[in-house]
Amino acid sequence: MLSELLDLVLPAACALCHRPGAPLCPRCRDAALECLHASPRVAVPSPPPPGMPSCWVSGEASGALRAVVTAYKDEGRRDLHRTLATWLAPALRAAAGAEPAARDSLRGRGLLVVPVPGSPRARRRRGDVPLTPLVSGAAASVPGRVTVAEVLVATRLTKDQSTLDAAARASNLAGAMAVRERHVRVVGGAVCIVVDDLVTTGATLAEAARALRDAGAGTVLGAAIGATRRQVDHHAGLPCRPPLKGSGDRSNVGA
Ligand SMILES: [Zn+2]
Structure with missing residues (x-):
């Protein structure tokens, strides 16, 4: 609500190149769209x-x-939430349609879509949980019975994952999440899709899945907007342009 009011008062600028206008100018949007696969992988x-x-x-x-x-998560550009929800949606729909158990639950008791919990440190720094609106927006595009619920909680302090390698990330997160006591009944036997924004080593999704399984979840699947290149089959990948920096500097295009 507040951000929508501010949008009316403050002139918008592109989150990447800072040109006045839309939250994402056509050129930066095109550069980002080149990073999307023709279909989810x-x-x-x-x-x-x-x-x-x-x-x-x-x-x-x-x-x-x-x-x-x-820009959305760490630079306060919450006005990008609809754009990012739209980009998350194909992955979430693919996960929801991937296995018979998931398809059955969409027609039956409902699919449980679970955002991964941010660290308490990130929550304090940002003042909100930016992943949740993306997950809710994307889940609205999944046909069938879907419930988005923040059933997971971080149970202890962890180090900043960005400074760690794959093995250190896994041990940093081992046992770091749990299902909230009041949600244990909802999770029991449910088909769950855990959702993160970006996947790097997979350690966060693996720990979230472990916590859900320990609480009695049935099938657990995952979905994210993107994964780093070395982790997907990229032989048929599209070229992925870097962000455009410096407003009006055409020499940066495609750099
Ligand atoms: Zn731009």
């Missing part, structure tokens, strides 16, 4: 962390696509 981290759920991604987590996610 399964992300395969190398090596996959133990317990990593099958995870569908809409695109490649680099260039302008990664920059848009960063």
Whole structure:
């Protein structure tokens, strides 16, 4: 509500190149769209962390696509939430349609879509949980009975994942999540899709899946906007342009 009011008062500018106008100018949007696959793919981290759920991604987590996610999460550009929800939606629909158990639950008791919990540190720094509106927006595009619920909670402090390699990320997160006591009944036997914005080593999704399985979840799948290049089959991948920096500087296009 507040951000929509501010949009009316403050002139918008492109989140990447800062040109006045839309939250994402046509050129930066095109650069980000080049990072999206023609259809969602399964992300395969190398090596996959133990317990990593099958995870569908809409695109490649680099260039302008990664920059848009960063602008949304860490640079206060919450006005990009509809755009990012639209980019998450194909991966979520693919995960929801991928296995008979998931398709059955869409027609029956309902599919449980679970955003991964942010660390308490990130929650304090940002003042909100930016992933949840993206997940809710994307889930609205899944046909059938879908419930988005923040059933997971971080149970202890963890280090900043961005500074760690794959093995250190996995041990940093081991046992770091749990299903909230009041949600244990909802999770029991449910088909769950855990959702993150971007997948790097898969450690976050693996830990989220472990916590859900420990609480009695049935099938657990995953979905994300993008995965880093080395983790998806990229032989048929599209070129992925970096973000455009410096408003009006055409020499940066395609750099
Ligand atoms: Zn731009």
